[in-house]
Amino acid sequence: MAPSAEYRVESDGVAVITLSNPPVNALHPAVLKGLFDSLRRAHADPNVKAVVVTGSGKNFSAGFDINQFQKQSGGGGIDGNINGAICEVLEGGAKPTVAAIQGVALGGGLEVAMGCNARVGTPGCRLGLPELQLGIIPGFGGTQRLPRLVGLQQAIQMMLTSAPIGDKAGLKAGLLDAVVPQGELLAAAKRRALDIAAGVLPRLQSLQRTDRLEPYGEATAIIDFARAQAAKRARHLTHPQLCLDAIQEGVAKGGLAGLKKEGEAFAAAAALDTHKALVHIFFATRSTKKVTGVTDAGLKPRKVAAVAVLGGGLMGSGIATALALAGVKVLLKEVNQQFLDGGMSRIRANMASRVKKGRMSQAAADAAMAKVTGTLDYSGFGGVDMVIEAVIEDIGLKQRIFADLEASCAPHAILATNTSTIDIELVGAKLKPATRERVVGAHFFSPAHVMPLLEIVRTRHTSKQVLLDTLELSSAIKKTPVVVGNCTGFAVNRVFFPYTMAACLLMDSGVNPYQIDAAIAGGFGMPMGPFRLSDLVGSDIGLHVGKNFVDSFPQRVYVSGIFPALVEAKRLGEKSGAGFYKFDAKRRPSPDPAVEPFIRRSVESAGLLGKVFGGKPPKLSQQETIELLFFPVVNEGCRVIDEGIVDKPADLDVATVMAMGFPPYRGGLIFWADLVGAKHIVARLQQLAQQFAPAGLAGFFEPCEYLKAAAASGRRLSDGRAGAASKL
Ligand code: T1G
Numbered sequence: 001m002a003p004s005a006e007y008r009v010e011s012d013g014v015a016v017i018t019l020s021n022p023p024v025n026a027l028h029p030a031v032l033k034g035l036f037d038s039l040r041r042a043h044a045d046p047n048v049k050a051v052v053v054t055g056s057g058k059n060f061s062a063g064f065d066i067n068q069f070q071k072q073s074g075g076g077g078i079d080g081n082i083n084g085a086i087c088e089v090l091e092g093g094a095k096p097t098v099a100a101i102q103g104v105a106l107g108g109g110l111e112v113a114m115g116c117n118a119r120v121g122t123p124g125c126r127l128g129l130p131e132l133q134l135g136i137i138p139g140f141g142g143t144q145r146l147p148r149l150v151g152l153q154q155a156i157q158m159m160l161t162s163a164p165i166g167d168k169a170g171l172k173a174g175l176l177d178a179v180v181p182q183g184e185l186l187a188a189a190k191r192r193a194l195d196i197a198a199g200v201l202p203r204l205q206s207l208q209r210t211d212r213l214e215p216y217g218e219a220t221a222i223i224d225f226a227r228a229q230a231a232k233r234a235r236h237l238t239h240p241q242l243c244l245d246a247i248q249e250g251v252a253k254g255g256l257a258g259l260k261k262e263g264e265a266f267a268a269a270a271a272l273d274t275h276k277a278l279v280h281i282f283f284a285t286r287s288t289k290k291v292t293g294v295t296d297a298g299l300k301p302r303k304v305a306a307v308a309v310l311g312g313g314l315m316g317s318g319i320a321t322a323l324a325l326a327g328v329k330v331l332l333k334e335v336n337q338q339f340l341d342g343g344m345s346r347i348r349a350n351m352a353s354r355v356k357k358g359r360m361s362q363a364a365a366d367a368a369m370a371k372v373t374g375t376l377d378y379s380g381f382g383g384v385d386m387v388i389e390a391v392i393e394d395i396g397l398k399q400r401i402f403a404d405l406e407a408s409c410a411p412h413a414i415l416a417t418n419t420s421t422i423d424i425e426l427v428g429a430k431l432k433p434a435t436r437e438r439v440v441g442a443h444f445f446s447p448a449h450v451m452p453l454l455e456i457v458r459t460r461h462t463s464k465q466v467l468l469d470t471l472e473l474s475s476a477i478k479k480t481p482v483v484v485g486n487c488t489g490f491a492v493n494r495v496f497f498p499y500t501m502a503a504c505l506l507m508d509s510g511v512n513p514y515q516i517d518a519a520i521a522g523g524f525g526m527p528m529g530p531f532r533l534s535d536l537v538g539s540d541i542g543l544h545v546g547k548n549f550v551d552s553f554p555q556r557v558y559v560s561g562i563f564p565a566l567v568e569a570k571r572l573g574e575k576s577g578a579g580f581y582k583f584d585a586k587r588r589p590s591p592d593p594a595v596e597p598f599i600r601r602s603v604e605s606a607g608l609l610g611k612v613f614g615g616k617p618p619k620l621s622q623q624e625t626i627e628l629l630f631f632p633v634v635n636e637g638c639r640v641i642d643e644g645i646v647d648k649p650a651d652l653d654v655a656t657v658m659a660m661g662f663p664p665y666r667g668g669l670i671f672w673a674d675l676v677g678a679k680h681i682v683a684r685l686q687q688l689a690q691q692f693a694p695a696g697l698a699g700f701f702e703p704c705e706y707l708k709a710a711a712a713s714g715r716r717l718s719d720g721r722a723g724a725a726s727k728l
Contacts, residue, residue: 063107312343
């Protein structure tokens with residue numbers, strides 16, 4: 001159905017304009033034009049007394065059509081004139097207007113609704129201005145109208161967090177004038193519109209209102225506080241400040257001046273790379289579900305209603321929690337009663353923590369908990385659609401378990417392993433060929449009920465149906481899936497192994513690890529630096545996982561002496577109270593002088609200072625530190641693309657953002673690398689390879705063929721392996 005705004009005049013004299021662009025009625029230019037033309041018709045028609053604007057299907061509107069941003073640079077060709085005029089006409093045109101809101105009214109959708117003289121919502125509707133999440137600011141007057149409807153405090157909160165509010169909060173805040181059941185929505189909106197037309201109810205214009213705005217002094221203090229908060233939370237981002245500029249102008253000089261400023265600030269934000277990066281992430285996150293040769297193969301996904309989880313440790317209980325929260329029946333198996341009790345209480349604790357944080361009610365937690373049944377044997381396994389094995393990383397044990405599963409499960413059941421270090425082909429190696437088709441990796445990230453990514457690892461044998469069903473499950477449990485090929489570390493851990501290694505190499509060259517952390521966290525925008533991350537993960541785990549990469553890719557690893565030394569001294573990180581940092585009772589980190597001797601010994605045994613730097617520790621700028629750590633990561637990312645481990649480069653962007661906290665406003669690893677430019681990355685890697693060659697470490701930096709080819713041809717890294725068949 002072509003995007004449009006449908007127009008009809010009903011017998012009571014109300015013109016109903018329906019925004020129509022399924023599934024979310026995004027405001028495509030044709031919808032906006034249709035809305036504008038319909039408003040003109042309504043105003044010109046003497047039989048029309050009032051206007052109701054609504055959306056087709058389940059939603060009012062999710063705002064401006066984000067696809068337009070990718071098609072046209074600099075704000076997607078938003079036509080300030082027509083859009084400004086729409087809200088002006090809605091607000092102050094010849095006939096009163098009421099918005100009838102079901103489902104979402106987001107961004108430009110809410111702005112259209114706020115242009116109306118009143119708003120009627122339905123239970124469950126969601127109202128918000130999430131533009132900042134896309135690196136822009138509200139552009140249809142939202143920066144001016146929302147503060148005038150709900151007050152600055154709440155308006156700024158809604159804009160800076162991008163979080164929508166529901167019908168109850170909307171009613172309380174004054175954003176909605178009434179909430180009625182879905183079946184009565186149109187009638188209630190029409191009645192209100194006619195009442196306004198008849199003068200029974202006042203015709204309010206949001207932009208003129210002053211009753212909800214805080215007094216000037218208070219308003220200025222709120223804006224100043226918000227500026228400081230935004231700068232602290234996202235110091236690399238300028239668009240939140242641009243949004244506040246527009247709000248401030250409106251407070252100081254009135255709504256019309258504010259609208260003008262909003263237009264300028266919008267254009268400034270839309271020109272930034274941040275905006276392009278965040279729009280890229282918006283679509284990339286939704287496209288990971290589309291996998292070449294799998295989701296386009298004409299198969300139907302089967303519902304996974306019951307899942308057995310093997311192992312109630314940290315991972316197993318987290319996975320069971322995620323499943324139960326989504327209403328999936330869970331059978332948790334452990335080897336003895338004590339371990340089973342431990343697993344069940346971990347799940348209970350996960351639920352309790354969500355209740356405590358106000359993220360769910362006690363009743364919902366109880367209902368989710370009731371989905372989980374414990375067991376010590378395989379007797380119930382015949383009734384499950386899927387098994388997720390999350391036991392210790394021991395190949396012999398896993399092979400025995402998979403043989404048991406082959407015997408106990410139904411022939412359709414998916415047999416998944418949550419291993420992060422073992423070759424999945426080996427896990428299924430002893431099974432019958434038909435069973436091997438049902439073996440897949442389901443790699444969750446810890447804590448599994450919180451982290452948003454699920455790596456689905458296919459082997460050469462995994463069937464398309466099994467992949468499709470696992471994709472379906474990931475949607476059901478609200479995880480973003482990436483389907484990846486089977487290799488050491490799969491996509492995420494493999495791409496990031498050079499990161500910690502490069503950090504150690506720099507530390508072993510005499511650079512202070514806290515300085516490295518500061519460059520990567522505060523400087524680049526990762527949630528934490530590599531040494532702080534190592535303390536979170538545990539140096540013992542890091543050592544164990546690192547060994548896999550050393551075995552698999554010996555020609556391009558750096559092995560530091562620091563990890564074995566820390567593990568031997570039981571400095572495991574946060575869990576033991578000290579690693580690179582020391583931790584207080586509340587697990588807050590601070591630099592630890594006690595780690596210095598370990599670092600000194602590691603620097604001495606590495607010998608890099610002498611071999612590479614002539615005895616003088618290097619003085620690296622923040623930018624050089626970032627490049628030294630991330631360019632080897634980009635290099636490995638390019639190998640992963642070239643080997644067909646990911647379906648498309650954008651999958652790697654989503655995976656690095658969701659699993660590693662790569663700053664989304666940089667667009668993910670490969671998008672960022674394209675902004676930096678393959679040419680520069682190759683030149684720098686070659687220079688580093690040469691510099692570290694005397695220490696036998698040229699291989700750690702040597703750029704791969706894919707990267708070099710892109711640098712030579714000017715192709716973007718995100719273009720993928722042109723013409724090459726997927727090796728997945
Ligand atoms: N434009 C275009 N397509 C959109 C869209 C939009 N605004 N919102 C969603 N879609 C597509 C999405 O790509 C997917 O497509 C399908 O709809 C279902 O979405 C002037 C400039 C509405 C809460 O930021 O938050 O207004 O993958 O898979 O989980 O100030 O989508 O099926 O092909 O996400 O039920 C501001 C963004 C725009 C809202 C639904 N608006 N959307 O979530 O399904 S800028 C937003 C969402 C703006 C003005 C400014 C969510 C959702 P496909 P979905 P969902």
